[in-house]
Amino acid sequence: MERRSFFKIIGTASGGMLTGACGNKARQIIPLLVPEREIITGAEEWHPSVCRECGAGCGTIVRVMEAERKTRQGNENVRERIAAIKKIEGNPLDPVSGGRLCARGQAAVQALYHPDRIRGPLKRVGARGEGRFEPVTWDSALEIAASAVKKAVDKDPARIVFLTRPEASNRSAAVASFLRALGAPPASTTGLCDFEIERQAAEVVFGWRGLPVYEIQDADYVLSLGADFLGGWVSPVFYARRFGHMRRGRPGRRGQLTHAESRFSITGSSADRWLPVRPGGELALALAVGYVLVTGNLALANVAAGLRNGFASVDFERAVKISGLPAEQLRQVARDLGRSESPVVMAGASVVQSNSLDAVIAASALNLLLGRIGSKGGVIPPVEASIAEFADSRAHTVNLLRRLESAELVMLDSANPVYAQPASAKLLARAPAIVSFSAFIDDSSAYADLILPDHASLESAAVVVPDVTPDRALTGAQPFVHPLYDTRATEQVLAELSKILGRALKIDTPEDAFRKLFAGNKSDWSDAGEFAKYCNRQGGWWTESSRSAHASPRFELPQLREAEFQGGAAEFPLNFVPYPALQFGDGSGAHLPWLQELPDPASSAMWGLPVEIDPKTASRIGLKNGQMVRMISPSGQIEAPAYVHPAAIPGVVSMAIGQGHTHYGRYASEQGANPLTIAAPLTDPQTGAFAFGATRVRIEKLSQQDRLVQFSAVDREPELHRR
């Protein structure tokens, strides 16, 4: 892998620093004012950091330069020179990002300089959900928060619900120890994009803790089953890098990708073959492919008898029918897998159905049939966590609505349950107390009694254990710009709250974390302090680690079954697939203007997301692009513009998650519709994960034509528009 020279990253001083425009280099750059190249002689510094936009934990470098901050103090306009962040790139030393970064990661700088950031602690003055607040001091805010916590602890600490981000980090460790001290249950996530299904399946099938690592860069044939790994699944930058290598990184050897998903995601677009499986048919597809592998003698000889018999006894005809794919196509996929020198099956549930856990288990088991565990180009276990305490404190998915039902106190840290599961709004409305740590007034924080705003992530110290990585890794960030506003790091606030409540709480700084890492590892470094400094300077610690490629499959192959859907097929003839979009993830990226104006990969839509409808259904209802439609499910209805998607599966409509926030700053509030509003309240029974793909809808054409703004549209789709 080519790694850029790293001389431009210099030592990170803690606290803010000011870059001068009068460094040595700057003085030598005399007036090269060629008109076309507006070179300004500013000095730049690059500092390592870690991206917190999703759980992938990409190592980044950020460009810091001097800038002028304009504020108003009283009646005066004040200008001050501060160190400002100009750009975020991937850290070339980091094994996850490898120096690359996705659109969301790059847009994170706009979260720092967003005009609607909360500027200090707030107390609610309006009704719950209205979003009206007044400023309070930190002292009184902490007092109110502490008394709310005390009240809840006195009543029943088991009814404290702490919702946090899907991340293993010093934050998750701080939250865990805060809750432990109160006797409260562990924190949980809102259940979108935290890949709980994949984690559980890895534990069931392989006995692994954490997400498997797919070595697709060395594979010849990849079958990805439900995993939109180039879009919003798990670690998109990491897998896109590996995908590029699989395609053209090995001269004379081009890996093949077959992708099965019930929508034409960007992974499907990049694949050689797309298998348009019916929603919920992923389990059937995996079982059918396994059946052909076993009965066609394409599987390994020494596969456990139970597993072999499990696949051999699959009702192939029925599986084919449920999958919605031609039998011959499934046979071909199995033959390709069986005959390939290094095949691998990536098992995921980008869109969760009520049978997704079984589907991911069955798809993972195909790797056992093919003998691809621990081999080159196969699937390898997650590395041992660099700091076990961080990994153990990672929040898990729970049945959110059930937890909130009896909540005495709800605490929100970068979690937006009202958006993720709109049915939770009425539960929040009647919760006795809600404390939010959000940096923005979002859909859920609008319900909070109190907001104790966190710093922007670029103003915070953090250490993150990445979700998927080939090496043992701990990626860190130092705050190298001063906080713009009167905000406090949530770790610090939790410590202060604990102190008021008479409990001590130890919070790990990145330095502490690296010192711990030093203590647990043999290394060339003689001194923990020097080691920590070194880690801070390069942005983390990554080391090759041996892993036992041992899998201990002790599980029953899931039985073939159809997924459950809410809504009868007669009244609600269409399947509805809301999906995490690559630009917005679980919807948390919607407040950033660069992401709002990023043309959607499927429809090229900007500042709004359409409902994607197949051409046949669209012509039956009489729809064309931009026509407003009403989508009705048993759980509710939303209105959105239509996009006639040439590659949508007939009878399956999909819509990206991201718009329709009630509150989320000026760029996202009251824009478009939240597709999760009409999603059925079904969950995966084992994990409690929200099965947001388990909905059936019907569509009504509305009279008005809304503006569907497409960036590269009509003139570039002659085929579509002739039809």
Place this chain on the structure above:
Amino acid sequence: MDQQDTKPHRWGMAIDLDRCTGCEACVAACHAENNLPLSTPDSAAKGRAFHWIRIDRYYEGAFPDIKVKFMPVLCQQCDEAPCEPVCPVYATYHNAEGLNVQVYNRCVGTRYCANNCPYSVRFFNWFEPVWPEPLTLQLNPDVFVRPVGVMEKCTFCSQRIKRAELEAKQESRSLRDGEVQPACVQSCPAEAMVFGDLNDPASRVSRLAQSGRATRFMEDLGTQPKVFYLKRGE
């Protein structure tokens, strides 16, 4: 022209469509680097949004045998650029390194260049760009903020080229292949984009441009683009 080098550079790009996933990291990178004006829902609806690089989608076939081809499209830095001869004030011209450059303070806003560009990669500032405070703190001081009435487009990140050339000059050496990376190329997770000197036959971009898979976008127009697209494989 750089004094250390015997020959001027001739900057070009290769984009491997077999690697490109359409993830649009390049689009975000371009916004972050080049101070592109923010659009609004209204301005976007009027066709006034700015993306110096965009991903075109070409759907081929019908369900279920359908394919989409993603294609990142930016200024093709044509050697025979249709935008150049129509500018009455020489605001758009060809520089010594083959870059098709726009001199903002010469531009009087006739928009002839955009009309004459077959690739639709030129953008006109109908209004003064606005960034609500404190978003201005992010603006890149190496790049001019274009005022109202001025045409703008992809520059191949000429500020990055200049910075790298200056650094090389200070160290009395030639630029290394791959040392200059426009923001889009730098960000690309699948490493689909390669930038370099087409005058250097050993550069990666030269070698890719010679590969059997390379084509140029609408090259039958005779524009002689310096962006090479490598076809997807089977």
